[in-house]
Amino acid sequence: MSISRRKFLLTTGAAAAGSVILNSVGDTITQAQTISPEVKKARLGFIALTDAAPLIIAQEKGFFAKYGMTEVEVVKQASWPVTRDNLELGSGGGGIDGAHILSPMPYLMSLGTITKTKRPVPMYILARLNTNGQGISIDNKYKALKVGLDSKAFKVALDKAKASGKEAKIAMTFPGGTHDLWIRYWLAAGGVDPNKDVSVIPVPPPQMVANMKVGNMEAFCVGEPWNAQLVTQKEGYSALITGQLWKNHPEKAFSMRKDWVDKNPKAAQAILMAILEAQQWCDKPANKAEMAKIIGGREYLKVAVSDILPRLQGKVDFGDGRTLNNPDLAMKFWANNASYPYKSHDLWFLTEDIRWGYLPASTNTKAIIDKVNREDLWKKAAKAIKVPANQIPSSTSRGVETFFDGTKFDPNNPKAYLNSLKIKAIKS
Structure with missing residues (x-):
């Protein structure tokens, strides 16, 4: 993939000029030098979906380069099974180090239930990429x-x-x-x-x-x-x-292999800082048209802007005579703590996977969530890019969630939620 002029500026002596173009948080040069990532390269996968935007924008707007990750590759994956397989391989085996991914997948990989070898591939969730959408x-x-x-x-x-x-x-x-x-x-x-x-x-x-x-x-x-x-x-x-x-429901995650993050903690923080800043950029109404044009390009979604932008703005033509204009129900990348990986949301995903027989009822959900969900790294990255304190959640739980049919999920009592559901297929 060719390097854009903006990214070129950021990776040469003209870094200061590049930082003016970007929607920077803090001093670009100082932060990049402070991080001093162990490596400058990482391979990150994405699927052709609108919610891959934070990775694409972090690449195209130079946010990765801004924090010293000048050789990041954002690589299109054909499907979620391909994403899984390439994460299992890792970049050292011709695969990828991290990805835009369905939020439950890092758990299913870490437990070894979906890997090709049926062996655990420990993963970290570093951020939620979006809600809704x-x-x-x-x-x-x-x-x-x-x-x-x-x-x-x-x-x-x-x-x-x-x-x-x-x-x-x-x-x-x-x-x-x-x-x-x-x-x-x-x-x-x-x-x-x-x-x-x-x-x-x-x-x-x-x-x-x-x-x-x-x-x-x-x-x-x-x-x-x-x-x-x-x-x-x-x-x-x-x-x-x-x-x-489910209003403001969690969706995709940004996940990386545990071994890569543990080996390259500064590089992982730099990547995470870039993605969080890209999420802030993506959520600004003034940027959505440009975002739709960028992600709709041939190397990314290969889709017309007209198929991306309206629903991104909350303008929905359902195709049956109904329409909706409600930005609050549209895809969010930053607003309402969209980026923060609440552990309570991961508990819901695991509880539903137990409901449908993908995981046994005996799964120790707390133990695996504490291993996979690295909200601590999210907070560290958020503070590093000077996210205001009121935008950093103080709790790993968003509390009781309510669905469209009135059903409630209390993360303090997932068993009660499961018991309340009439249709289920729990694996003993």
Whole structure:
């Protein structure tokens, strides 16, 4: 990938000029020299999704270079399984050191449940990359049902398909990942058992629209811009955006291999500082049009700005006559502590993975969260870039969470949450 002029300025004697161009926090040269990273290179993976923006912007706006990481590579991955495999390899084996990733995946990798070798690959979560910003979309043939947040009408259609012997396929992006958990939650809330009434299948995010177009699925859950593109191409409609399902829900994470971070703590901090500053940049309304243009480029999402920008601003055309204009339900990168990796949110992800049988009920969730979630490193990086104290959470829990159907998750009592759910498949 070619180095931009801005990044060139930051990696030569003209660093001072480069720092003026950037939305800097503190003195660029002083901070970069203070960090003195052990290495200047890291390979970071991303999937073609809008919420990969912090990594892409950190690269394109020179934030990595600003903090001394002048040889960072931001490498496109074809799917979440490819991301997993490349993290398992590490850059030393031709893979990657860290990635834009589905929040549960670092846990499933650290526990060894999804790795190719079935051996643990210890990972750290260093930041949450975003909240909100995903969607559940449905084939046009169901448009007359007017399926929205309530999936009961969809259940009737799915029951008919099942009775006729037809396999109803519902797509998500990775078993046990965020999109899998959103669509399972939504289906179950309407009485659909995702383990019995439908076939839940994995499809890479960029392939969702094409698969819907040829009739390979009835519905899917994926991040943007693929729900918007489906509507643009008139191949389906969005039942909901996930901010409606659970307002300000956690989504992607930035994760790195534990061994890389432990070996290169200063470099890891520099990378994290760059990503946090990129998240601040991404969240400013004045930057969203430029951001959409950058991430939509050929080397990144390869998608028209018109498929990215509106939903990024909270302007949603559901494709069935409904519209929404609510920036508070749109993807957030920094606002409302979007970047902070709350341990309570990771507990919900693990609890849901237990609910659906991806993890045994005996999983010691506290122990694995304390190993994987490095909110302490997030706080250290945030303080280093002079994030105001009122933007740094004092608790690792965001407290009781409430979902669209009134269900509550109390991180102090996850068992009560599990017991309250009627549809589940817990592995003993």
